[in-house]
Amino acid sequence: MLRLARLALTVAVMLLIATACSPPPEDAVAPAPDVELPRIPQPGEFGPASHTYELTGPLVPYATTMVTAWDLPQNPETDAALDRREDGELIRQGFRLFTATPGEASRFTPSEMTCANCHLNSGQRELALPLVGSAGMFPEHNGRAGRMFSLEDRIVGCFYRSENAVHGPDNGGLEAARAGVAPGLVTDSTGEPLLPDVDSEEVVALAAYLQYLSEGYTPGEDPAWRKRNRIAPESLLPLDALDAALGEEIYTELCVNCHGPEGQGVQVGDKKPGPLWGPQSWNDGAGLARFYTLAGFVRYAMPYLDPGVLSDADAQHVSTFIISKPRPSYPYKDQDWQIDPMPIDAAFYRLGDGADGHR
Ligand code: HEC
Ligand code: HEC
Numbered sequence: 001m002l003r004l005a006r007l008a009l010t011v012a013v014m015l016l017i018a019t020a021c022s023p024p025p026e027d028a029v030a031p032a033p034d035v036e037l038p039r040i041p042q043p044g045e046f047g048p049a050s051h052t053y054e055l056t057g058p059l060v061p062y063a064t065t066m067v068t069a070w071d072l073p074q075n076p077e078t079d080a081a082l083d084r085r086e087d088g089e090l091i092r093q094g095f096r097l098f099t100a101t102p103g104e105a106s107r108f109t110p111s112e113m114t115c116a117n118c119h120l121n122s123g124q125r126e127l128a129l130p131l132v133g134s135a136g137m138f139p140e141h142n143g144r145a146g147r148m149f150s151l152e153d154r155i156v157g158c159f160y161r162s163e164n165a166v167h168g169p170d171n172g173g174l175e176a177a178r179a180g181v182a183p184g185l186v187t188d189s190t191g192e193p194l195l196p197d198v199d200s201e202e203v204v205a206l207a208a209y210l211q212y213l214s215e216g217y218t219p220g221e222d223p224a225w226r227k228r229n230r231i232a233p234e235s236l237l238p239l240d241a242l243d244a245a246l247g248e249e250i251y252t253e254l255c256v257n258c259h260g261p262e263g264q265g266v267q268v269g270d271k272k273p274g275p276l277w278g279p280q281s282w283n284d285g286a287g288l289a290r291f292y293t294l295a296g297f298v299r300y301a302m303p304y305l306d307p308g309v310l311s312d313a314d315a316q317h318v319s320t321f322i323i324s325k326p327r328p329s330y331p332y333k334d335q336d337w338q339i340d341p342m343p344i345d346a347a348f349y350r351l352g353d354g355a356d357g358h359r
Contacts, residue, residue: 059225062127066304069271073124074132074213087208094209097202098122101163105202108159108195110168111328112265113282115206117274118162120301123213126225127300127307133223135207135214146339152198155206159196161286164328166195229296235312236292239344247321250314254303263325277325284348285330291345294319329353 053064060068076095082088097104099122101114116122123131135151142149142157149157159165186194196203217223251259260266263276275281288294299315301307310318333349336342342349 056126057223057225058132059124059126059130060121062125062300062307065307066268069121069304070269072122076209076212090205090208091212094205094207094212095122097206098209105159105163108165108200108202109163110280111162111164111274111282112280113163113274115158115162118288118297123210125301127228129229129297129301130225131210132213132225133217134226135210136217136219137222137226143340144336146337150198151207151210152203155203155210156196156198156200159203160332161330162282162288164281164283164286166283166331167328229293229300231292231296231299231312231315237313237316239291242291242320243317244321244324246314247317247319247324250310250318251321254306254310255318258304263322276322277327279328281327283328283330284353285333285336289323289327289348290343291316291319291323291347292343293345294322323347 053061053068055061055073058073060071060073076082076088076092082091085091098115098119101116102109102112118129119125119131120128123129123134138151138154139148140154141147142153145153145157188194193200258266258268259273259276262278264278264280265273265275282288288297295312295316295318298319299308299310299312303309329348333353337346337349344350
């Protein structure tokens with residue numbers, strides 16, 4: 001019965017989404033070109049559906065569910081101020097890379113993962129890995145690498161792991177890793193890097209978009225909404241209590257409608273989640289390949305029609321199910337966690353490689 005009601009709700013919302021997605025009518029009021037727009041638009045002024053809800057600070061509130069998946073408090077494509085800025089086109093390019101990564105950065109994205117699949121509303125949604133105000137926090141110590149990271153270093157890391165750049169498109173990175181070549185030194189016969197680095201044009205453009213999201217914030221002042229996708233320490237289950245079989249039941253009940261029985265994602269309006277596992281997913285060196293990190297995302301951001309309904313424990317079980325499935329292996333794991341202590345939930349570092357591991 002619950003399943004049926006949920007299915008009906010899903011269908012209703014999908015219909016709603018389909019209509020919400022259509023462009024605004026021609027006669028919608030356009031802002032006068034010379035008026036300075038406020039940095040954070042007010043309710044009703046943004047998004048294809050012009051929803052009337054209060055933003056949470058600069059962010060789309062997580063409880064507004066998937067009907068607001070298309071809303072962008074700050075949209076470079078429609079921000080007229082960017083027409084007059086020298087870096088306007090770079091910021092827009094970064095935004096396009098962020099929202100269509102496999103197409104726009106195909107040479108570094110053998111996966112089907114788009115940055116915005118994980119950073120919902122293009123990094124502008126509460127409790128869904130928001131990136132507003134993050135840029136000013138760099139340089140910052142990175143525990144996994146054990147050194148200071150610039151914003152560009154952080155983006156390169158996302159490419160290597162969440163986008164699985166190390167696996168292609170020509171597999172140069174993976175071959176080099178197997179031969180023991182350090183990632184930064186992997187080049188083609190003309191000396192062009194095969195893997196993204198801090199100077200790659202894609203990385204520079206993405207950094208410009210993230211800087212744009214941080215304009216007006218004081219560098220070094222941690223935004224209140226940053227790194228909040230965490231299960232409270234006292235609610236973390238011990239590793240041996242994580243139950244993939246229970247997680248599969250939860251997946252079948254609450255996730256399968258949109259993510260599909262094979263986890264590869266179902267088209268919802270013009271959105272499609274990235275593959276939760278398999279060769280097109282993030283690799284086993286990514287943050288979301290850790291039990292507690294994935295659970296911290298799922299706990300607050302999913303299921304997209306009812307975010308927040310999962311208990312802390314169920315978020316951990318369903319994440320365990322997802323992590324128990326095969327995914328690409330990150331070939332440089334042995335270079336991570338050399339200085340800072342390795343977190344206990346770094347599953348593949350402790351338990352061995354993902355599906356196509358070579359060691
Ligand atoms: C598979 C999911 C996933 C994908 C895809 C992904 N990220 Fe992330 N990203 C994460 C997680 C998880 C974190 C850690 C967030 C935290 O610590 O709260 C993160 C953190 C970040 C951070 C650091 C934020 C901060 O405040 O410290 C940046 C910047 C970032 N991602 C950019 C990107 C970019 C650019 C892309 C696309 C090239 C991308 N991410 C793709 C999951 C993802
Ligand atoms: C109503 C549809 C819907 C349901 C139900 C749903 N999701 Fe999602 N999920 C999405 C969409 C759409 C995205 C991508 C968001 C985007 O690109 O804007 C997503 C993204 C994700 C991501 C980020 C990585 C990726 O592969 O895209 C994870 C992890 C995830 N969902 C897990 C879950 C889990 C676990 C459940 C069940 C508890 C669940 N989802 C239920 C629609 C849904």
